[in-house]
Amino acid sequence: MFATMESMLLLDQADHLAELVLQSEPAEAYRRSYYRLKNDKNAQQLISQFTKTKDLYEDVQRFGKYHPDYRKISKEMRDIKRELDLNESVATFKKAENELQALLDEISVQVGQAVSEHIKVPTGNPFFDTGSSCGGGCGSGGSCGCKVS
Incomplete structure (x- = not known):
């Protein structure tokens, strides 16, 4: 692809849009909550425990209810997931992450619609x-x- 003035202008505008996103309130809230989550010892311990339990749970799921520890590990998984979801740092991070994702989805839809009404933008x-x-x-x-x- 040859660099034309139009393509260079488009890249400059994309860089400017990226800077605006990085300076937005949702991006700042995301960075703050991420820092808080990474420095919360209790949350990190819960995440580690969740990861270990998740590995056991996935192993149990291969055999389903026929695995000897199916009920025990399934209950442990639900309990640790609930505890993780109720942790303030984790909940704040998830909320900030969803708000930033919503901003990015909205931008994607607007850019796609600017090109054509028929563009499909997979936002989830x-x-x-x-x-x-x-x-x-x-x-x-x-x-x-x-x-x-």
Whole structure:
């Protein structure tokens, strides 16, 4: 691809948009909550415990209810997940992460719509996804059950 004035201008505008996103309140809230989460000893301990339990849970899931520890590990998994979700640092981080993702999804939709109304932007958010049963461009050629037009 040859560098044209138009493509250079487009790259400059993309860099400017990226800077605006980085300076936005959702991005700042995300960075603050990430720092807080990484420095919260209790949250890190819960995450570590969750990871270990998740590995056991995935092993148990291969055999399902026929595994001898199925109920015990399933209950442990639910308990540690609940405890992790109720941790203030984790909850704050997840909220900030979702807000930043919503901003990025909105930008993606607006850029896509500026090009064409028919552009499918896979946001993963049903609020933004319209037009097909799978919601946004699945890229699977209809194997997910959506209709390819």
